[in-house]
Structures are given as structure tokens and as C-alpha cells.
Amino acid sequence: MIRLDKFLCDYGIGTRSQVKEFIKKGQIQVNDQVVKKPDFKLVEEKDSVFYQGKELAYQSFYYYMLHKPMGVITATEDKREKTVMDLMGSDRKKNLFPVGRLDKDTEGLLLITDNGELAHQLLSPKKNVPKTYYVETAEAISEEMITMLTQGVDIGEKEATKPALVEILTPTSLHLTITEGKFHQVKRMLKAVNNKVTYLKRISMGELVLDPSLEKGQFRRLTEEEIGSLEKYIQR
Ligand code: URA
Numbered sequence: 001m002i003r004l005d006k007f008l009c010d011y012g013i014g015t016r017s018q019v020k021e022f023i024k025k026g027q028i029q030v031n032d033q034v035v036k037k038p039d040f041k042l043v044e045e046k047d048s049v050f051y052q053g054k055e056l057a058y059q060s061f062y063y064y065m066l067h068k069p070m071g072v073i074t075a076t077e078d079k080r081e082k083t084v085m086d087l088m089g090s091d092r093k094k095n096l097f098p099v100g101r102l103d104k105d106t107e108g109l110l111l112i113t114d115n116g117e118l119a120h121q122l123l124s125p126k127k128n129v130p131k132t133y134y135v136e137t138a139e140a141i142s143e144e145m146i147t148m149l150t151q152g153v154d155i156g157e158k159e160a161t162k163p164a165l166v167e168i169l170t171p172t173s174l175h176l177t178i179t180e181g182k183f184h185q186v187k188r189m190l191k192a193v194n195n196k197v198t199y200l201k202r203i204s205m206g207e208l209v210l211d212p213s214l215e216k217g218q219f220r221r222l223t224e225e226e227i228g229s230l231e232k233y234i235q236r
Contacts, residue, residue, distance in 0.1 A: 004028065005038035007049065010091075011056055012223030027052050056224075061115040062096060063227050064088070065208065068110045069216035074101040084110055087217050099123065100181055100205075108134075108202035109210040111230075112219070121233045122206070128179040129206050129233060130165075133186050136199035140171040145193040149176065155188040164189070175203070206230055 002010075008019040008028065020038045022028055028035055029050040030042055042049065049056045066084060068074070073081045076097050084098050095114040100123055102110055113119060122129050146168065152160035165177035176186060187197045203210050207229035214220060222230075 001041045002044055003038065004030065004035060004040040004042055004049075007042060007044065008051070008056075010221040011059075012221055012226070013051055013056075022051065029053075059227070061113060061118070062091075062093065063115070063222040063230070064091065064096075064112040064219045065211060065214070065222060065226075066098075066110045066112055066219040067210060067214040067216050068102050068107055070105050070107055073104050074098050074110065084112070088112070088219060091219070102202060103184065103187075103200070106200045106202065107216065108200075109205055109208065110202070111205060111208065118230060118234055122230065123181060125180055127233050128162075130177050130179050130204075131181065131202060132165075132175055132177040132204045134169075134173070134199075134201045134203050135176050135186060135190065135197055136173045137190060138172070138196040138198050139194070141168060141174055141195065145195060148193045149189060153189050153192040155182065155185070155192050157182060161185070161189055172198075206233065 004023060005016060005019050008014070008022070009016050013019055014022065023036060023038050026034045026036060030040065030047050044058060066087060068084055071082070072087065073083050075083045076085050077083055085092055085096065088096065093114065096112050097114070097119070099111040099113060099119040102108065111122070121127055146166050149164050149166050152163050154160050162179055167175040169175065176189070178185060182188070186200055190197045208222070208226055211220065
């Protein structure tokens with residue numbers, strides 16, 4: 001059982017106060033009845049919920065975006081360290097796991113789901129899912145460094161990295177978009193061009209963009225639209 005206002009919030013319809021307004025205005029129907037009480041309890045798997053006459057399909061998988069803060073590790077559990085799953089509070093469920101890995105000192109967008117197939121596809125090198133990072137560097141970024149990053153650099157793997165997209169923001173910050181996810185890849189790429197990452201934050205993955213209203217450590221369920229933008233990677 002879940003409260004109606006929490007269900008709508010989780011679904012991505014709006015903030016807690018916005019959904020309370022929608023409920024009070026009679027815009028929410030559960031099965032064949034308009035429900036005006038935010039604390040109405042429903043059974044997600046059984047009850048049909050309508051917003052402005054449109055049914056909100058039951059989501060069989062869970063999808064969250066987490067604004068990962070520094071200092072927590074990307075793992076489901078750890079004996080010593082705090083993990084990203086420890087941030088999920090009462091939404092922490094047994095089968096949820098983070099898709100891909102951000103280093104302990106990296107911040108930003110982390111997708112958390114229980115959809116293994118989607119995770120597998122998003123992480124597959126064949127799918128070329130773009131991931132954009134905001135990067136701060138120790139040294140000014142030279143033209144030569146930009147050329148090297150965009151062409152691909154030797155980070156000690158069998159092959160050079162795939163070409164990256166570079167958008168210079170200030171002399172020591174950039175947006176770097178890569179389509180691979182090798183261990184410490186961004187840090188190793190900047191090292192390969194004789195620079196050093198001093199701050200790293202992932203801001204997008206595919207079309208999924210870190211919600212600017214999420215404070216570090218906060219999370220929210222993905223909207224239907226956001227889920228759709230990810231699921232297309234399964235169909236390709
Ligand atoms: N590249 C890195 O070096 N670290 C991350 O956490 C993500 C990408």
C-alpha cells in the first residue's frame with residue numbers, strides 16, 4: 001500500500017505540494033472514483049490511477065536518478081563504506097542496483113534500477129550511450145589537449161579511447177562527452193593529455209539529464225518520458 005500523494009510524486013507528476021493541489025482540484029481518479037484525499041492508500045499493482053483522465057501505467061520496474069555526492073561508493077553494499085544504496089532510504093529495495101560506476105570522489109547523475117536488461121544495454125560498448133561530464137582540471141586546457149581528446153587518446157588499453165566531444169567552459173573546465181565507460185576513464189583521459197582532473201561530475205547519460213532541483217544525496221523516480229528515452233536503447 002502506498003499513499004496517493006507519494007505514488008504521484010514517485011511517478012514524476014510533480015512535487016509533493018503540487019500533487020496535493022492536483023488531488024484537491026479533483027484531477028486524480030483512482031479506479032472509477034475521484035479521490036480528494038492525499039493520504040488515500042492504494043495498491044500499486046492493482047489500482048488504476050488517472051491524472052487528468054489519462055491512466056498512469058503501472059511501472060513494473062523501478063527507475064531512479066540519484067545525485068551522487070562525494071564520499072559514497074557505487075555499490076549495493078559494503079562493510080565499511082557508505083554506499084549509494086544507503087542514500088535510498090525507504091525506497092531501497094532488494095533488487096535495485098546502480099547502473100555503471102562513479103568513483104567515490106565523483107558526483108552527479110547515477111541511474112538506479114532493477115531492470116537488468118536495460119542496465120546491460122546502457123553499459124554495452126556497442127550501444128555508444130553518450131555520457132557527459134563536467135570536468136575541472138589542474139592545468140589550463142590547451143588546443144592540443146582538445147585535439148587529442150576529440151581524436152582519442154592512449155590510456156593504456158588495447159585501443160585508444162573513442163573520439164570524445166569537448167566543450168570548453170573556462171580555461172580549466174569543460175564538458176566532456178564519452179561513449180565508453182572504462183575504469184576511471186575521464187581521469188585517465190585527462191592524465192593522458194598531461195592534465196589532471198580536480199573535480200568530476202556526471203551531468204547526463206543518454207537523454208537523461210541530472211535534475212538541477214536534486215540536491216546532492218537526493219533522488220527521485222524517473223518520469224515516463226525519461227524512462228522512454230532510456231528504453232529505446234533496448235530496442236535498437
Ligand atoms: N570517469 C572517471 O574517471 N571517473 C568516474 O567516476 C566516471 C568517469
